[in-house]
Amino acid sequence: MKYSATVLRRIGGFVTVAGLASLLAGCDVGKTFDGFGWPQGGISQQSEQMYNLWIGSVVAALAVGFFVWGLIFWCVIRYRKRGDDLPVQTRFNMPLEVLYTVTPVLIVAVLFYYTAIVQTDVDKLSAKPDMTVEVVGFKWNWQFNYRDAPGAEAKTVASTLGSTDVIPLLVLPAGKKIRFEETSRDVIHSFWVPELLFKRDVFPGNVRNAFEVTLDKPGRYVGRCAELCGTYHAFMQFELVVVSPERFDQFLAAKVAGGSTPDAMGAIGFTGDQRYAVTTQPFDSRRIDQGWNQSGAVAAGE
Numbered sequence: 001m002k003y004s005a006t007v008l009r010r011i012g013g014f015v016t017v018a019g020l021a022s023l024l025a026g027c028d029v030g031k032t033f034d035g036f037g038w039p040q041g042g043i044s045q046q047s048e049q050m051y052n053l054w055i056g057s058v059v060a061a062l063a064v065g066f067f068v069w070g071l072i073f074w075c076v077i078r079y080r081k082r083g084d085d086l087p088v089q090t091r092f093n094m095p096l097e098v099l100y101t102v103t104p105v106l107i108v109a110v111l112f113y114y115t116a117i118v119q120t121d122v123d124k125l126s127a128k129p130d131m132t133v134e135v136v137g138f139k140w141n142w143q144f145n146y147r148d149a150p151g152a153e154a155k156t157v158a159s160t161l162g163s164t165d166v167i168p169l170l171v172l173p174a175g176k177k178i179r180f181e182e183t184s185r186d187v188i189h190s191f192w193v194p195e196l197l198f199k200r201d202v203f204p205g206n207v208r209n210a211f212e213v214t215l216d217k218p219g220r221y222v223g224r225c226a227e228l229c230g231t232y233h234a235f236m237q238f239e240l241v242v243v244s245p246e247r248f249d250q251f252l253a254a255k256v257a258g259g260s261t262p263d264a265m266g267a268i269g270f271t272g273d274q275r276y277a278v279t280t281q282p283f284d285s286r287r288i289d290q291g292w293n294q295s296g297a298v299a300a301g302e
């Protein structure tokens, strides 16, 4: 029993250290290890939470991993074969049996707790979002409808439609609660902006997937379809342009007045090629030669 007490104390110490490491994880570990495969610096409030959950989970998994690897190597060395004598034949150790049943259950419970908290928050829909944008996926492009209210019956006040030549821009204001409502005209697509650390399927029919984000970093970010939807799935790209609320109002006013998206981009100070998508490079989304989005000659199928 003395032996078991020592082991118990050691495991207790390990759990404490692992817990502390997980707490610190969100701060520096992510940076040091390049986000463990996730893009760093998400651009929405929701992405920060998901990022911290991811880093905490990986650190907890690594802590358990190192502990188990340690035990394996300790057993291999400490109890290696030293002679022909049969080792002491023990059957079971009740405290240890209980411990290695309870500890994993605790670990799963903690992971579940934090996952449920973050997921509930990320999925939360407010009664009155600051603005609503309808995302329409179709083979093989995107349409973004700025709406006057949430819901399928709301009116579209302005619209951006991607074409074979032009990668559509989704211009949105920073610091506002934005509701996305997704629908598809044909097959299942998936709306994905990697920097949001989030994607959600776009369904045809009467399923209208919705989610909300508050964007907090102005800039330009590539968006993609993340659900294999057909021949030109890989070309189904768009660009999210996050601007200040004032500039967004000007952009929307220019669109409502009947301007094209490049015109409206011009109205808020973007010039030349900046009025078109700039982040899908080096991937070329054109499906025909001489698209006016970029210069160059290579087109799909040639």
Ligand SMILES: [Cu+2]
Residues within 6 Å of the ligand: 137, 140, 188, 189, 190, 225, 226, 227, 228, 229, 233, 236
């Ligand atoms: Cu698609």
